[in-house]
Amino acid sequence: MSVTLTVNGRQHVLDIDPSTPLLYVLRDDLQLNAAKFGCGLGQCGACTVLTDGKAAFSCLMSAAAAQGREIVTVEGLAGGAGPGRMPKAFIDEQAAQCGYCIAGMIMRAEALLRTKPKPTEAEIREGMQPNLCRCGTHMRILRAVRRAAGLPVEAEA
Amino acid sequence: MNASRREMLSAGALVVAFSLAPRALAQGGEGTLGAARANLPGSLRQTPLLDAWIRIDRQGAITVFTGKAELGQGIKTALVQVAAEELDVPPVAIRLVSADTERTPNEGVTAGSHSMQDSGTAILNAAANVRTLLAEAAAGRWGVAADGVTTAGDGHMKGPSGQSATYGELAGGLSLHVAARPGVPRRGGPHRTLGHEFARVDIPAKATGGQAYVQDLRLPGMLHARVARGRSDGARLKAPDVEAVEAMPGVVKVVRKGAFLAVVAERQWSAILAMRALQKGGSERAAAPLPADLQANLMASPSEDETILDTTRMPGPAPARQVKARYSRPWLIHGSIGPSCAVAQFEAGKLTVWTHTQGVFPLRAALAELTNLQPEQIHCIHTEGSGCYGHNGADDVAADAALIALAVPGRPVRLQWMREQEHGFEPLGTGMVVEIDAAIDGAGRIARWRSDIFSPSHNGRPGRAGNLLAGPEMEPPFQTPTPRPIPMPEGGGDRNGIPLYTLADAKVVSRFILTSPVRVSALRSLGGFMNVVAIECMIDELALAGGLDPVAFRLQNLDDPRAVAVIKAAADRFGWARREKGPGSNGFGFAFARYKNLAAYCAVAMQVSVDPRTGAVKAGKVVAAVDAGETVNPGGVRNQIEGAIVQAISWTGREAMGFDAAGRTGLDWNGYPILRFGDAPGSVDVQVIDRPGQPFLGAGEAGQGPAGAAFCNAVTDAIGHRLRDLPLSVPRIKAAIGA
Numbered sequence: 001m002s003v004t005l006t007v008n009g010r011q012h013v014l015d016i017d018p019s020t021p022l023l024y025v026l027r028d029d030l031q032l033n034a035a036k037f038g039c040g041l042g043q044c045g046a047c048t049v050l051t052d053g054k055a056a057f058s059c060l061m062s063a064a065a066a067q068g069r070e071i072v073t074v075e076g077l078a079g080g081a082g083p084g085r086m087p088k089a090f091i092d093e094q095a096a097q098c099g100y101c102i103a104g105m106i107m108r109a110e111a112l113l114r115t116k117p118k119p120t121e122a123e124i125r126e127g128m129q130p131n132l133c134r135c136g137t138h139m140r141i142l143r144a145v146r147r148a149a150g151l152p153v154e155a156e157a
Numbered sequence: 158m159n160a161s162r163r164e165m166l167s168a169g170a171l172v173v174a175f176s177l178a179p180r181a182l183a184q185g186g187e188g189t190l191g192a193a194r195a196n197l198p199g200s201l202r203q204t205p206l207l208d209a210w211i212r213i214d215r216q217g218a219i220t221v222f223t224g225k226a227e228l229g230q231g232i233k234t235a236l237v238q239v240a241a242e243e244l245d246v247p248p249v250a251i252r253l254v255s256a257d258t259e260r261t262p263n264e265g266v267t268a269g270s271h272s273m274q275d276s277g278t279a280i281l282n283a284a285a286n287v288r289t290l291l292a293e294a295a296a297g298r299w300g301v302a303a304d305g306v307t308t309a310g311d312g313h314m315k316g317p318s319g320q321s322a323t324y325g326e327l328a329g330g331l332s333l334h335v336a337a338r339p340g341v342p343r344r345g346g347p348h349r350t351l352g353h354e355f356a357r358v359d360i361p362a363k364a365t366g367g368q369a370y371v372q373d374l375r376l377p378g379m380l381h382a383r384v385a386r387g388r389s390d391g392a393r394l395k396a397p398d399v400e401a402v403e404a405m406p407g408v409v410k411v412v413r414k415g416a417f418l419a420v421v422a423e424r425q426w427s428a429i430l431a432m433r434a435l436q437k438g439g440s441e442r443a444a445a446p447l448p449a450d451l452q453a454n455l456m457a458s459p460s461e462d463e464t465i466l467d468t469t470r471m472p473g474p475a476p477a478r479q480v481k482a483r484y485s486r487p488w489l490i491h492g493s494i495g496p497s498c499a500v501a502q503f504e505a506g507k508l509t510v511w512t513h514t515q516g517v518f519p520l521r522a523a524l525a526e527l528t529n530l531q532p533e534q535i536h537c538i539h540t541e542g543s544g545c546y547g548h549n550g551a552d553d554v555a556a557d558a559a560l561i562a563l564a565v566p567g568r569p570v571r572l573q574w575m576r577e578q579e580h581g582f583e584p585l586g587t588g589m590v591v592e593i594d595a596a597i598d599g600a601g602r603i604a605r606w607r608s609d610i611f612s613p614s615h616n617g618r619p620g621r622a623g624n625l626l627a628g629p630e631m632e633p634p635f636q637t638p639t640p641r642p643i644p645m646p647e648g649g650g651d652r653n654g655i656p657l658y659t660l661a662d663a664k665v666v667s668r669f670i671l672t673s674p675v676r677v678s679a680l681r682s683l684g685g686f687m688n689v690v691a692i693e694c695m696i697d698e699l700a701l702a703g704g705l706d707p708v709a710f711r712l713q714n715l716d717d718p719r720a721v722a723v724i725k726a727a728a729d730r731f732g733w734a735r736r737e738k739g740p741g742s743n744g745f746g747f748a749f750a751r752y753k754n755l756a757a758y759c760a761v762a763m764q765v766s767v768d769p770r771t772g773a774v775k776a777g778k779v780v781a782a783v784d785a786g787e788t789v790n791p792g793g794v795r796n797q798i799e800g801a802i803v804q805a806i807s808w809t810g811r812e813a814m815g816f817d818a819a820g821r822t823g824l825d826w827n828g829y830p831i832l833r834f835g836d837a838p839g840s841v842d843v844q845v846i847d848r849p850g851q852p853f854l855g856a857g858e859a860g861q862g863p864a865g866a867a868f869c870n871a872v873t874d875a876i877g878h879r880l881r882d883l884p885l886s887v888p889r890i891k892a893a894i895g896a
Contacts, residue, residue: 020426028381028425033373034366038494039576043826046494075366087364094356094792097800098229098544099363100372100495106364128834132826134494135229135544136803138837140796155840 003063007032008076018064023047025063026073034074034103038132045131048104048111049073055111055130074103077110086110089148090141097135105131109145119145121155196339199278200224204262207290208333210283211240217312217325219244219251221280224264225272226256226515227359229544230857231793232272234357238789239277242351243284243344245308246324253358256517256539258532266516266618268547268679269647270756270855273789277853285341287333294327295320310349352847354792359541371511371540372498376569379500380409381425382561383432384554384572385418387440389581389820390626390676391447394418397435405431412564415632416443419561421570429575442819447674451816452485455611456590460668465645466655468663476596476604478702484593484691486883487813489586490579490823491680492831495543497550497583498573501562508535508562512555513542516618520552523619524559527628527635535559546804548678550574550583552619553626560627577824582626584617585814586680587673589650591691597703603656603714606663610688612650613670614640617678626676642669643683647753650684653862656692657751658714675816682858685752686808689862690869690883693748697870698879707747707870708733717751719784719848723760724749726782726844731762742767742894744875748866750859757785757859761802763838763867767875772891774872776806776838781863784846786854794856795843801860802841807832809865811884 005012005022007030014029021040026032026049035058038046042057049058050072058066077084083091086106096102105128112119112127119127124145133141143153194205204210204224212220221240227233233253241248254260256267264276288308295314296303305317312324362369387393397418399411407427412419418435422428448454500511508530514520517537525532537555545551558572574582590611598604621638622628628635643649651667680686700710708728715721728734728747736745744767749760764777783798811830815822823829865883873879878893 016424017426020424024425028375031375032366033368033370036370036372036495037573038496039826041576041825041827043576044494073366074364078365083361083365090364091356091360094360094796096229096357096360096363097231097796098494098541099360099369100229100493100543102363103366125834125837132494132831132833134492134546134804134831136800136807137796138803138832138834139799139841142834142837 004067005063005071006069007071008073014063016063018062020063021059022049022061022063022066022071023058026058032073032075036100036103038101045108046101046104048107048131050107050111053111053114055108074106077106086148089144093140093144093147093153095137095140095144097137101131101133105133105141109148112145113149118149118151194336197337198282200262200264200275201279201282201337204279205336207283207286207335207337209262210280211287211333213287213324213328215325215329217323219246219324220254221251222254222261223276223280224256224262225276226267226539227541228267228515230797231357231790232267233359234355235273235789235793236277236280237358238350238355239281240284242348243281244288245310245344245349246312247310248350248355250312258517258521258535258537263518266519268515270752270857270859273853273855277789281343282341283337285343286337288344289341290331290333291324291327294331295322298322308344352788352791352849355790357793369541370495371500371513371542372495372573374500374511374540374571376500376502379569379571380421380423380565381428382419382421382558382570382572383428383575384557384578385420385432385435386578386582389824391442391444391820392440393443394436394440395438397438399435402431402434405434410565412561414560415634416630417560417627419557421561421565445674446818447816447820451488451588451674452590454674455588455613455670458670458672460611460670461642463642463667463669464664465651465667466663466665468660475598477599478699479594479596479605480695480698480702481594482695482698482881483590484687484694484881485590486588486687486690488588488675488677489680489808489812490814490829491546491549491583491586492829493543493545493549493579496574496576496579497554498542498571499555499558500569500571501555501558502569503562503566506534508559510535510537510555510559511540512537512551513540513545514551514555515545515548519618519620520555523552523622523625524556526622527556527625527631528559528563546681547586548584548618550579553582556625556627580824580829581821584676584678587613587615587650587677589684589687591687593691593695595695595699597699601703601705601710601713603658603660603699604662606656606660608654608665609668610651610654610665610684611668611670612684613673613677614642615649615677615679615683616640616643617676642667646755648684651688652683652753653685653688653750655754657717657720657754658696659716682752682861685858686805686861686865689748689750690809690866693750693863693866694869694879694881697873711747711749719758720749720751722846723758723782723784726846727760727762727780730782730842730844731778731780733762742769742875744871744873746867746869746871746874748863748870750862752859757783757854757856759783759798759859759863761860761863761867763871765868765871765875767872767890767894769894772887772894774810774885774887774890775836776868779838779841781842781860782844782846783856783859784848785856785859786848786851788845788847789853791845791847794845797856798843798860799841801858802864803832803837805861805864806838806868808861809868809883809885811886813884
């Protein structure tokens with residue numbers, strides 16, 4: 001069956017099982033690396049993408065349900081000459097250890113700042129709550145989000 | 158595999174399973190190297206030839222080889238810095254090749270915070286050797302004294318009269334296929350790279366959707382596989398309907414070998430649907446039923462006992478105050494965010510495996526036994542995965558992928574475990590119990606220390622097929638090798654079991670539990686975490702019994718100046734002396750350890766607040782000081798210690814694998830929750846104490862024990878009760894405070 005998806009501003013017509021989770025379509029059919037398989041249950045956020053500007057677990061959304069939505073992955077955040085604002089903030093803050101969760105973190109943070117450009121510290125932590133990091137890079141991730149938002153990088157303890 | 162080969166291999170089980178001694182590379186020319194290697198530092202001792210570590214082509218391109226693997230700890234970046242510093246070239250000039258059975262030295266497993274000590278030291282000295290050879294070659298060419306030749310930081314040698322030659326030109330007339338000479342001096346002058354902040358080389362790809370992981374590998378014609386197992390380790394599927402699944406759309410093959418069952422499909426989603434269909438009949442426990450109380454069972458199980466410290470003959474002052482306590486930790490998961498993954502291809506008699514194993518060579522040995530191929534027919538290439546924190550499912554999934562690839566020759570196969578498989582089958586971090594009976598004298602000195610450490614093995618690593626999950630699933634099954642303790646001074650369950658404090662009268666007995674009813678292996682810092690937690694909790698209990706300040710009490714009982722320095726640095730930066738409990742349920746905790754008593758020093762001060770209504774704990778300000786010897790990348794060290802602190806707060810405050818009679822019960826992030834952003838500390842501040850010229854000590858595991866212990870001590874300070882069984886979970890704290 002044919003499914004039409006709009007990903008990072010480009011339209012793709014794909015001959016796939018429409019019940020396929022969006023995550024596998026992004027990774028295998030569109031060969032995009034950023035969204036990762038973590039749990040398939042919406043518990044870890046490694047697969048987070050934007051759908052119509054909002055953060056979504058691409059492991060839980062079928063390709064059929066993703067039709068007609070604007071889907072954005074980390075690959076779609078690239079600026080003209082280099083990484084976009086959010087990936088750049090993560091690089092500048094060296095906010096990764098193994099980095100497997102980072103693409104999902106970036107998309108979660110991107111969604112947060114699109115709705116709340118200057119979030120409070122509590123709003124940042126609450127906003128990032130759905131995404132898990134096992135390396136313990138949380139403090140750097142928080143700094144990266146603050147940096148991207150133009151807030152002081154060090155929060156009050 | 159025929160029976161005689163099987164028997165022969167099992168007879169050598171102990172030797173193979175625990176030997177980390179690397180063998181020489183193909184190009185390594187054993188035998189001619191003489192006794193000089195005994196004086197060589199780090200992994201040069203096992204692999205002394207310079208061209209095993211560094212090659213320079215005629216164009217001046219420099220390639221550096223390491224047998225260690227990037228696990229997210231930043232090792233690639235640090236090793237590039239080390240090589241760049243000693244070769245005196247910009248770091249961007251260096252290409253690093255890591256952990257590959259056909260290209261790099263065999264440096265065993267990337268574990269135990271050994272990478273900088275072993276590989277960093279080898280590359281540092283190999284680079285100094287190469288730089289010296291290049292300078293000598295230039296001196297010969299120009300007819301000048303070698304000490305008149307200098308480097309310029311740009312890949313050129315300069316002569317005293319303005320002569321200049323590129324490293325490439327000089328290397329062209331030079332063989333690096335020679336053994337390193339011991340004692341070659343390091344490059345003098347100020348460091349250009351080493352010890353400076355240097356951005357991780359791997360982060361840009363990870364933050365922009367580049368190909369960064371084995372999960373991202375896409376080979377032409379690649380198939381997708383899933384392995385179908387029961388609920389968790391010890392379970393077997395009941396009557397899988399193989400025929401029905403073979404007929405499912407997109408399914409290429411169902412692979413069955415003994416009890417090993419997997420499905421290969423053209424598309425990933427088809428493979429997942431087929432796996433679910435194979436699992437539809439449910440599973441039942443095939444292994445012996447689990448004991449109802451694993452911790453009680455652990456204490457009652459047969460052990461092999463070794464006294465690892467005995468100073469009881471020394472007369473000591475009469476103890477003034479005595480404290481006896483028993484501490485425990487449950488079984489923990491490594492919990493990689495990305496389930497383990499491998500890509501394997503069998504073509505023309507050659508098996509290639511792209512894997513995030515910590516040890517490509519030990520994995521190759523285990524795969525050879527499992528598949529009955531010769532080691533030379535197997536090529537293991539390290540390709541990054543999700544962080545592992547020890548021996549997770551990496552080797553198991555590589556073996557699964559290898560078995561599947563053998564069934565579909567010619568086609569590459571990508572296999573990733575599902576979430577419940579990672580939680581359900583990875584080897585767990587080992588449950589432990591530590592009993593301590595200690596006393597202080599009237600002068601605040603530790604006058605007596607008796608400790609018993611109860612721990613099953615912390616090492617189920619491959620080297621043998623029986624250590625792979627699929628091994629015992631074969632027919633006939635490969636037997637899981639009998640685990641052996643890791644000897645001191647590094648130790649396994651008894652790692653860090655001997656306090657670094659000055660003890661007048663002490664005895665520590667390591668009780669190695671011979672069998673474990675659950676599958677276990679190395680989790681970051683092995684027994685070091687639990688032993689440091691137990692010791693540092695007891696130190697606080699003794700300080701409390703004597704009415705002494707915890708930091709002052711530690712300083713009073715330590716002689717090692719580097720230990721004293723990190724404790725003072727952490728206490729000062731935290732403002733320990735000025736801390737104010739204030740009203741409510743605020744608490745402060747402090748802890749210290751030197752990892753393995755021979756590696757990095759780390760002290761942690763932590764403030765927590767406990768919600769008196771719910772028992773919920775929140776870490777506020779956290780300060781650490783670390784001395785990891787000579788610092789290669791201060792940012793890298795801080796990143797490791799920050800991560801250790803947050804991870805240890807998760808381990809200590811909430812984590813425990815649940816079990817029922819059938820097996821594990823924590824099979825996803827709801828069943829086995831870990832720390833989320835809402836519970837991340839208020840702030841984490843890490844001070845790195847640099848020790849230029851001192852050996853590299855590694856920072857990957859220095860922080861877990863002190864951070865976990867500081868958390869326990871802070872919670873105790875906050876609630877006025879000492880909880881000794883980990884995790885210090887919300888329900889336990891709530892019960893303790895009667896909320």
